């Protein structure tokens with residue numbers, strides 16, 4: 418495989434953006450985060466898009482952004498946690514690069530997501546850990562299907578992860 422982009426997928430809070438930014442620095446690639454691209458296009462936050470236009474409108478924007486980014490090259494792309502559940506997004510991402518799934522335990526995810534207000538799917542939940550467990554159960558098979566490979570981030574530092582993933586990408590691209 419000669420991958421044009423490195424794509425990071427996985428649940429909220431697994432570290433896609435933090436690790437992705439460091440991978441981009443390692444590979445001297447551009448870094449793109451689909452949520453941030455949507456926010457720049459819309460001039461408001463993801464939480465505001467959900468609140469004012471609904472999840473359907475957000476998913477439609479997300480599909481357009483992913484199709485555009487995946488057709489380019491030389492980028493590390495961090496996707497929103499729901500993006501690869503859509504089969505068209507999954508196919509575009511797989512065609513556009515090496516897709517790496519980052520995973521973490523529900524407890525680690527809950528700790529890492531911090532301010533739930535910025536995550537509309539968790540904001541307002543009486544028991545956010547239970548919501549994380551339920552969503553993870555439903556999503557994990559689709560994440561695994563979309564990914565070329567998977568890496569557990571639970572006990573790893575950003576540096577360890579970004580060094581390992583950048584090396585994997587270099588090896589896969591040289592094949």
Ligand code: S3P
Pocket residue numbers: 427428429430452463496497498499500535536537538
């Ligand atoms: C979502 C994850 C969020 C964002 C939106 C929906 C999801 O991105 O796209 O709130 O469905 O899991 P992060 O994974 O970057 O938090």
